[in-house]
Amino acid sequence: MPPREVEDTWSDSDDELEADVETPVDLGVPDGPVDDPAALLDATVSRIGGHPTFLSTPHPPTSHATCKICSKPMELLVQIWCPLENSPNDRALYVWACANGSCQRKTGSVRAWRELRFNKRYAEKLERKLARRKAKELQEAKAAEAEAAKKSQPKSNPFALGASSGPNPFGVGSQIFGGAAAPEPTQTESAERGESPDDEASESDTEDEEDDALVAGMQSASLEDSPWKSAPAYPPSYLSTVSEYLPPPPKVKVPAGASVDPDDDSAPKGKDGGGWDLEGYENSIDVDHAFERFSKRVSYEGEQCLRYEFGGTPLPFASDKVFDQLFPLPPAPPAPVTKPDFMVTPPRKRTYAPESLPRCPHCQSRRVFECQLMPNLINVLRAPAEDSQKKLTDEERRAEVMRALKGEGASGRRGMEWGTCMVFSCEKDCSPEKEGSAWREEYVLVQWDE
Numbered sequence: 001m002p003p004r005e006v007e008d009t010w011s012d013s014d015d016e017l018e019a020d021v022e023t024p025v026d027l028g029v030p031d032g033p034v035d036d037p038a039a040l041l042d043a044t045v046s047r048i049g050g051h052p053t054f055l056s057t058p059h060p061p062t063s064h065a066t067c068k069i070c071s072k073p074m075e076l077l078v079q080i081w082c083p084l085e086n087s088p089n090d091r092a093l094y095v096w097a098c099a100n101g102s103c104q105r106k107t108g109s110v111r112a113w114r115e116l117r118f119n120k121r122y123a124e125k126l127e128r129k130l131a132r133r134k135a136k137e138l139q140e141a142k143a144a145e146a147e148a149a150k151k152s153q154p155k156s157n158p159f160a161l162g163a164s165s166g167p168n169p170f171g172v173g174s175q176i177f178g179g180a181a182a183p184e185p186t187q188t189e190s191a192e193r194g195e196s197p198d199d200e201a202s203e204s205d206t207e208d209e210e211d212d213a214l215v216a217g218m219q220s221a222s223l224e225d226s227p228w229k230s231a232p233a234y235p236p237s238y239l240s241t242v243s244e245y246l247p248p249p250p251k252v253k254v255p256a257g258a259s260v261d262p263d264d265d266s267a268p269k270g271k272d273g274g275g276w277d278l279e280g281y282e283n284s285i286d287v288d289h290a291f292e293r294f295s296k297r298v299s300y301e302g303e304q305c306l307r308y309e310f311g312g313t314p315l316p317f318a319s320d321k322v323f324d325q326l327f328p329l330p331p332a333p334p335a336p337v338t339k340p341d342f343m344v345t346p347p348r349k350r351t352y353a354p355e356s357l358p359r360c361p362h363c364q365s366r367r368v369f370e371c372q373l374m375p376n377l378i379n380v381l382r383a384p385a386e387d388s389q390k391k392l393t394d395e396e397r398r399a400e401v402m403r404a405l406k407g408e409g410a411s412g413r414r415g416m417e418w419g420t421c422m423v424f425s426c427e428k429d430c431s432p433e434k435e436g437s438a439w440r441e442e443y444v445l446v447q448w449d450e
Contacts, residue, residue: 031239049380059228064441065111074099075099080239091110091114093114175326302374306377307374368427372422
């Protein structure tokens with residue numbers, strides 16, 4: 001059963017998530033260190049940290065992973081193997097980020113690139129698939145025209161001489177006198193019985209995928225002689241994919257005679273016992289509902305380091321400028337001319353607005369959400385040296401606090417301070433050439449952990 005869509009609208013009141021449903025989001029979770037040298041050289045293996053593995057040669061310049069603030073090389077956070085179903089290109093997404101303290105909260109310290117490589121075999125498969133789809137649509141159109149023409153014919157009088165009679169109610173005359181033979185099943189009918197023409201192409205799908213993975217691994221083996229090998233890197237870990245599932249809310253036993261708010265069990269109740277009343281809403285005015293929703297959604301799978309849904313909706317970390325850009329607040333309804341005190345104003349719901357994003361500078365297509373990095377990724381990438389720092393004396397600790405208050409120690413501090421990093425990619429996955437490889441930098445929005 002395909003995953004159901006989950007509503008991603010927002011309101012200033014308490015937001016309840018639909019539960020007991022599998023969402024279209026794929027979650028990336030860490031799955032142990034990468035110890036296999038072959039996996040490290042295979043670009044089709046998604047990973048956390050490590051050195052990048054590319055789809056083709058020559059490799060891109062190391063400036064692709066240079067921080068725009070300090071101009072130093074950045075560490076790879078994730079590499080994702082993410083080809084699109086209807087694209088003839090093999091596809092990988094790379095996200096780099098700078099961990100220098102002075103570069104945090106600045107645009108350009110997190111960068112994302114996608115690499116494309118033309119896959120000739122898959123392109124031919126897509127052409128065959130498109131041709132079969134057009135043929136099927138043509139057959140369906142002809143069948144619809146024939147059905148319409150049949151319905152438009154005038155009905156004949158069954159009592160008139162020579163009129164075509166309906167089926168024999170006794171069902172034996174045509175058998176005795178040798179009725180016409182049954183027509184041969186058409187190609188469409190055969191396909192409906194399971195004899196799909198896709199069976200011929202599906203036999204070689206597994207072989208094609210194995211060949212592509214082998215070619216990718218062989219091409220990336222030349223990384224030993226590449227300047228990318230000397231770039232700083234975190235220890236590599238596997239990035240596995242699981243579906244996001246929102247479990248049903250726990251059932252609560254209610255004493256006899258008690259009323260239950262169906263919207264929010266913990267919300268303040270009004271006189272009627274349901275929904276937000278004015279006093280309850282005023283008491284919660286300082287609550288960041290975006291962060292509450294983020295925390296609740298992430299709590300269902302606490303190990304998630306990545307959320308992936310090409311063309312989906314991002315999950316904002318907090319109510320900040322990025323949130324206002326992606327989920328703008330609609331204008332308030334005009335106030336009535338008379339009796340404004342008695343007007344009931346419905347809550348204004350925020351809706352995701354992808355048109356607020358800049359278009360692809362290469363093909364002018366719109367950009368769509370592809371993935372976002374989650375806070376647990378910072379925990380997974382944390383170097384062992386950061387956890388086992390030496391103990392400071394009281395004087396050293398006071399001196400470090402004073403430097404931090406004066407902003408003097410930011411340049412030497414290491415650590416990422418973002419809450420989530422959202423990557424938005426070209427909807428058409430554009431490439432400068434029909435064949436060959438290409439690189440495109442994509443748009444990144446960062447919500448920082450305040």
